[in-house]
């Protein structure tokens with residue numbers, strides 16, 4: 281019997297995969313409804329289709345181009361392989377429904393408060409004992425804390441607004457805004473009028489967010505905020521029969537702060553370990569851990585960039601040969617992209633001088 285704490289995308293995806301193999305799975309979610317509330321932009325790279333058959337049930341838009349802006353306002357427009365914009369409530373619910381149809385049970389209004397020797401205590405309802413416990417309970421993981429493997433993790437803060445713009449825009453284009461520090465801003469279209477406008481940063485998130493909102497003329501339809509863990513390759517992600525996955529295990533790309541696809545990838549690894557045995561830590565290191573480490577290295581370099589560095593970077597990316605490489609290699613697994621960029625355009629070496 282496997283108990284998964286957290287009915288987010290990663291917990292539900294894992295539940296759907298384990299239950300498909302005939303494993304008895306129970307998912308415990310603190311809220312009264314799966315997928316509510318959410319704090320997420322829901323942009324997923326083309327790699328989503330490596331994990332699931334992409335469904336129109338939750339995809340609200342598809343984009344195939346990005347405009348990336350440097351601090352001085354100059355930009356580069358790059359063609360992308362199809363990215364999916366999902367409705368997170370529908371996305372999370374979709375995997376919960378698949379899991380349930382395979383026989384898994386989803387228990388809502390069940391907030392885990394502590395865990396001791398396989399015994400789970402909830403805010404309401406009876407205690408439950410389980411052979412295997414998975415913490416898919418997000419960045420502030422109670423499972424991680426109770427098992428003593430929460431670690432000394434760092435977070436960035438993300439703020440986002442859903443905005444109805446006054447002017448129509450091209451709904452096939454996602455905009456990214458770069459700036460010094462570990463700031464990243466984005467405008468992700470749902471359609472020609474409604475966009476998800478947000479920023480993530482260690483510091484000054486409120487100011488950056490207000491500036492970005494001011495620049496775009498529109499009516500705010502809703503607000504969302506959340507913390508995003510910074511990947512820590514040294515974090516313990518298992519102890520005895522307890523495993524952490526997704527944001528609970530800090531499995532988030534440190535460059536763009538996207539955590540859904542890495543979390544699903546890690547869930548596949550964990551599924552195999554639960555079914556066949558082996559070391560989850562080692563298997564993660566050999567697979568998704570490698571690319572998460574590359575994202576972390578790139579983030580550490582980016583954190584040292586000045587505004588001028590970003591201006592120069594965007595200028596360099598305007599070369600057709602560079603755009604082609606970015607299109608071919610995608611941002612999900614960046615190691616090949618980096619190597620190819622350095623070979624094709626040695627001027628990128630300047631950016632690893634740090």
Ligand SMILES: Cc1cc2nc3c(=O)[nH]c(=O)nc-3n(C[C@H](O)[C@H](O)[C@H](O)COP(=O)(O)OP(=O)(O)OC[C@H]3O[C@@H](n4cnc5c(N)ncnc54)[C@H](O)[C@@H]3O)c2cc1C
Pocket residue numbers: 285286287288289290291308309310311315319320321322323324390391392393416417418419421422438439440478504505506507508525526527528532537538539540541543
């Ligand atoms: C503003 C913002 C924008 C983002 N945009 C993107 C994006 O565009 N693309 C992308 O890939 N990622 C994005 N992310 C990151 C993404 O949201 C996370 O990586 C993703 O949600 C992680 O999924 P998860 O299932 O691991 O955790 P979560 O989505 O956090 O799910 C955890 C679940 O566990 C439940 N839970 C928590 N504690 C308990 C408890 N004690 N007992 C029971 N249940 C509990 C929660 O209610 C929740 O349902 C964004 C994050 C933010 C903050």
